[in-house]
Every structure is written in C-alpha cells, then in structure tokens.
Amino acid sequence: MRENKYLTIYNDLLLKIRQGILKANEKLPSENELVQQYQTSRETIRKALNLLSEHGYIQKIKGKGSIVLDVSKYDFPVSGLVSFKELAQKMKKPSKTIVCELDLVKPDEYLKKHLHVTNKDEVWKVIRAREIEGEKIILDKDFFNKKFVPSLTREICEDSIYEYIENELKLKISFAKKEIFVDKATDEDDQYLDLEGYNHIVVVKNFVYLDDASLFQYTESRHRLDKFRFVDFARRSHQ
Amino acid sequence: MRENKYLTIYNDLLLKIRQGILKANEKLPSENELVQQYQTSRETIRKALNLLSEHGYIQKIKGKGSIVLDVSKYDFPVSGLVSFKELAQKMKKPSKTIVCELDLVKPDEYLKKHLHVTNKDEVWKVIRAREIEGEKIILDKDFFNKKFVPSLTREICEDSIYEYIENELKLKISFAKKEIFVDKATDEDDQYLDLEGYNHIVVVKNFVYLDDASLFQYTESRHRLDKFRFVDFARRSHQ
DNA sequence: AAGTGGTCTAGACCACACG
DNA sequence: GTGTGGTCTAGACCACTTC
Numbered sequence: 001m002r003e004n005k006y007l008t009i010y011n012d013l014l015l016k017i018r019q020g021i022l023k024a025n026e027k028l029p030s031e032n033e034l035v036q037q038y039q040t041s042r043e044t045i046r047k048a049l050n051l052l053s054e055h056g057y058i059q060k061i062k063g064k065g066s067i068v069l070d071v072s073k074y075d076f077p078v079s080g081l082v083s084f085k086e087l088a089q090k091m092k093k094p095s096k097t098i099v100c101e102l103d104l105v106k107p108d109e110y111l112k113k114h115l116h117v118t119n120k121d122e123v124w125k126v127i128r129a130r131e132i133e134g135e136k137i138i139l140d141k142d143f144f145n146k147k148f149v150p151s152l153t154r155e156i157c158e159d160s161i162y163e164y165i166e167n168e169l170k171l172k173i174s175f176a177k178k179e180i181f182v183d184k185a186t187d188e189d190d191q192y193l194d195l196e197g198y199n200h201i202v203v204v205k206n207f208v209y210l211d212d213a214s215l216f217q218y219t220e221s222r223h224r225l226d227k228f229r230f231v232d233f234a235r236r237s238h239q
Numbered sequence: 240m241r242e243n244k245y246l247t248i249y250n251d252l253l254l255k256i257r258q259g260i261l262k263a264n265e266k267l268p269s270e271n272e273l274v275q276q277y278q279t280s281r282e283t284i285r286k287a288l289n290l291l292s293e294h295g296y297i298q299k300i301k302g303k304g305s306i307v308l309d310v311s312k313y314d315f316p317v318s319g320l321v322s323f324k325e326l327a328q329k330m331k332k333p334s335k336t337i338v339c340e341l342d343l344v345k346p347d348e349y350l351k352k353h354l355h356v357t358n359k360d361e362v363w364k365v366i367r368a369r370e371i372e373g374e375k376i377i378l379d380k381d382f383f384n385k386k387f388v389p390s391l392t393r394e395i396c397e398d399s400i401y402e403y404i405e406n407e408l409k410l411k412i413s414f415a416k417k418e419i420f421v422d423k424a425t426d427e428d429d430q431y432l433d434l435e436g437y438n439h440i441v442v443v444k445n446f447v448y449l450d451d452a453s454l455f456q457y458t459e460s461r462h463r464l465d466k467f468r469f470v471d472f473a474r475r476s477h478q
Numbered sequence: 479a480a481g482t483g484g485t486c487t488a489g490a491c492c493a494c495a496c497g
Numbered sequence: 498g499t500g501t502g503g504t505c506t507a508g509a510c511c512a513c514t515t516c
Binding site for chain 1: 282295298416417418419420421439441448464465467468469470471
Binding site: 479480481482483484485486487488489490491492493494495496497 | 498499500501502503504505506507508509510511512513514515516
C-alpha cells in the first residue's frame with residue numbers, strides 16, 4: 001500500500017457517494033464512527049472529510065454532522081474549473097488540434113514582463129487552433145521558457161503539451177492564475193478560426209507556476225463567444 | 240483572546256509578508272522554528288501555513304522549506320474570485336445601484352428547478368442595474384426563497400443585499416457555483432443598461448448555498464462585454 | 479547525516495445542536 | 498447530558514533535499 005491513508009479513505013467515501021451507498025442529503029457516519037470503520041485516528045478521518053468538503057461533495061456542520069451533497073444536479077464536474085474544450089472531450093465530441101505556429105522566439109516586452117525572462121532567454125511560441133465538431137472555435141497561444149522545455153515537436157503539440165510536461169519532463173505544475181475578459185477579435189483570430197461573423201473573442205489568460213514557485217508558462221486561450229463556457233465551484237474561505 | 244490560534248498565526252505571517260518583513264522569493268522560517276516562535280504545536284503551525292498556501296501567499300516545497308510568493312505582481316487580490324464590480328468598488332470609482340424591479344413572484348419552471356421550490360413557495364425577484372462611472376453596465380437579477388428572506392425593501396437592495404443577509408439575518412453562506420458564458424442581449428438588458436451597440440452579454444450565473452447545504456439564492460449577473468473581467472487563482476488539487 | 483515538510487497517532491478540551 | 502464537529506498538543510516515522 002503506497003497511497004496515503006487519508007487519500008484512500010477520501011477515495012473510498014467518494015466511491016460510496018457516487019455509487020449511492022451514501023445518499024444525497026443524508027448524513028455520513030460521524031467522525032468517531034469512521035475512526036472505528038477505518039481503524040485510524042480522527043485527524044486522518046478529518047483530512048479525508050475536509051478534502052470531500054473542499055471538493056464540494058459533503059457539507060460539514062458543527063454539532064450536527066456531515067451531509068452528502070447532491071452531486072447529480074451539477075451538469076459539470078464539481079471540483080475545479082472546466083472549459084468548453086475539456087467538456088467537449090468528456091462528451092467525446094469529435095475534435096482536432098491544428099498546429100498553426102511552432103517557433104523559438106525572442107521574448108517581446110509583454111512576455112519579458114509576464115514570463116520573467118530576459119533578452120538572453122528564448123521562448124517557445126505555440127499557436128494551435130481547436131476544432132470541435134468541424135468548427136475551429138478556440139485559438140490557444142502558449143509560451144514556454146526554453147529553460148524548462150528544451151525541445152518541442154509538432155507531434156507533441158498535436159497531442160497534449162500538458163501531458164508531455166507532466167509525464168515526460170516530470171515538471172510539477174502547482175498553481176495557476178486565470179483572467180477572463182472579452183476582447184476585439186484580431187486578424188490572427190480571423191485567420192485561424194471560423195469566426196462566423198463574431199467580432200469579439202473571450203480571452204482566458206493563464207499564468208502557470210511550477211512546484212518551486214517559478215512562472216514557466218503563459219497561455220492565452222481565445223474562444224469564440226458562442227462556444228465559451230466556464231464553471232467554477234468555490235467554497236467560501238475562512239474569515 | 241477569542242480568535243483561533245492558527246488564524247492568529249496566519250494573520251500575523253500575512254501581515255509580515257505584506258509589510259515586507261518576510262520578503263518575496265525568500266524562505267520562511269522552518270516549521271520547527273515557527274513552533275518555537277509562536278510557542279505552539281507543529282500541526283497548528285501547519286494549519287496556518289496551509290492557509291497561506293491555499294490563498295497563494297506562500298509555496299511549500301517538501302524537503303526544502305516554504306517560499307514567500309511575490310504578491311505585488313498580482314494586479315488583483317490573490318485569493319478567490321474578483322468581479323469588475325468589486326474591483327470598481329476597490330478602486331473607489333463612482334458607482335450607483337438602481338433598483339429596477341422588486342417583487343414577490345410565483346416561481347416559473349426554470350426557478351422551480353434551480354431554487355428547488357414548489358408552486359406554493361414565493362420567491363423574491365430583484366433586478367438591479369449597476370452604474371459605474373456614469374454607465375449602466377451590469378444587470379443583476381437575484382432570486383431568493385421567501386422562506387429564508389421574509390422581507391426585503393428598496394433601501395436594502397440599494398445597499399448590499401449580501402451584507403443584509405449575513406449581518407442582519409445571520410444566514411451563513413458556505414459555497415457557490417458559478418457558470419460564465421456569453422449570450423445574446425435581451426430586450427430587458429437593452430431596457431435597463433447602456434449597451435452602446437453591443438448585442439451580446441457576458442452572463443455569470445451564481446448558485447449560492449447556505450451552511451446547511453440548502454440552495455437559497457440564484458443570481459444572474461449580466462455584464463456588458465467590454466466591462467467584464469474575472470480573475471481566479473487556483474491551486475492544483477491533490478491527485 | 480541533518481534538516482525540511484508530509485503523514486499519522488492517541489489523547490484532550492471546546493462550542494454547538496438537540497432532546 | 499450526550500453526541501457532534503473544531504481546535505490543539507506532543508510525540509512518532511517517513512520521504513525528500515542538501516551537505
């Protein structure tokens with residue numbers, strides 16, 4: 001057994017919720033009962049329950065107990081953030097990635113500021129169009145510091161760069177900042193996408209940080225207005 | 240002293256980061272050192288550090304230590320989600336709220352489904368336009384179950400309903416689900432907002448749940464395209 | 479080998495909900 | 498009062514980084 005005990009318990013409880021063994025709107029066993037069931041300490045049970053809570057599967061109420069939330073009514077996965085692209089993949093809609101540009105470039109002023117690189121650094125610039133159900137509706141512009149990603153090929157780009165980075169290069173992505181706003185469509189958008197007359201674009205900027213807190217990727221994802229969708233599930237913080 | 244020990248430590252460390260006593264890109268004292276400094280147990284220190292980490296102020300690295308992240312480079316507050324409206328308030332831009340409608344209505348099919356109410360329930364329907372720097376750019380449509388919010392006045396609506404609910408009614412909001420997408424502007428949008436020719440609208444749907452996991456508010460916030468902005472800071476989850 | 483953060487334990491006391 | 502979840506403690510062992 002190599003998995004954490006609290007993650008094992010988390011996954012076990014999650015399975016029971018998904019299978020309906022633990023029913024929505026009903027109470028979970030108390031923490032002390034779970035201590036007995038899983039033969040562990042209370043803090044470990046609490047770690048598992050807090051994870052379930054943070055991910056929106058249960059609600060803990062002081063003095064009463066923990067309630068299983070109704071997961072089925074979410075039309076999207078509950079935890080985290082979901083883009084149209086991810087949804088299309090989940091729905092198994094036919095999709096395709098077209099690599100428009102793949103270059104090693106000198107950073108311009110904007111990139112120098114946002115990627116924290118200097119004139120001496122080189123930066124991978126990747127532009128890809130995402131075609132879903134026959135329409136090119138998303139334009140992804142990615143920029144990586146060459147220091148972190150030495151080589152990159154068209155094949156990797158057609159697949160998932162993200163998987164390549166995590167699985168092959170073993171770089172660990174730890175957190176990201178997102179900005180969403182609407183912008184006028186550029187000539188580049190028009191060139192690579194099927195804009196269908198829409199002259200505005202939803203822009204999702206993404207700043208990705210590694211485990212050691214260094215910024216290594218800047219991404220701009222440009223979505224046609226009518227095909228943009230974003231879901232967030234937020235637990236209110238302390239205070 | 241009534242505040243939690245770990246929250247006290249969290250706030251103290253946060254203050255030191257903000258004041259530059261703990262500098263960006265430098266290491267925090269180790270957990271064992273903090274145990275000494277604050278005369279507490281390691282788990283308590285870890286609770287405080289985990290909060291700082293979740294809120295994006297530090298980065299913990301196994302075997303090495305915790306690094307203070309550079310907060311100053313975020314043009315928006317780091318933790319959680321920030322809308323244009325909140326930003327305008329932070330920037331102290333002149334803003335005004337116009338209550339367009341305030342009614343007790345029977346729920347239609349859509350509301351019955353999303354607010355989990357029946358024909359017997361009554362629902363508060365509040366429509367407000369938000370004017371910022373002289374332009375009406377956001378239309379907020381709120382729906383509350385009358386069961387939770389018995390009375391509501393124009394004055395409360397012109398102020399913050401949210402504050403009224405938390406401070407006066409003592410209802411505790413625990414989590415919310417957001418959906419963002421772009422829709423065609425309706426006649427209602429046109430009637431209440433200064434659309435300036437934009438015929439699309441960014442829609443932010445908000446489902447708000449109380450402490451006991453009951454859904455009590457459904458909100459739709461409709462933003463003029465050019466004035467929409469949304470920031471998210473997401474830590475990657477386990478797994 | 480020494481120091482770091484990550485996990486886990488077995489207790490303790492508290493605040494809250496409910497009958 | 499009993500049971501619940503929330504906080505806190507003082508230890509322990511582990512995996513990882515650095516020397």
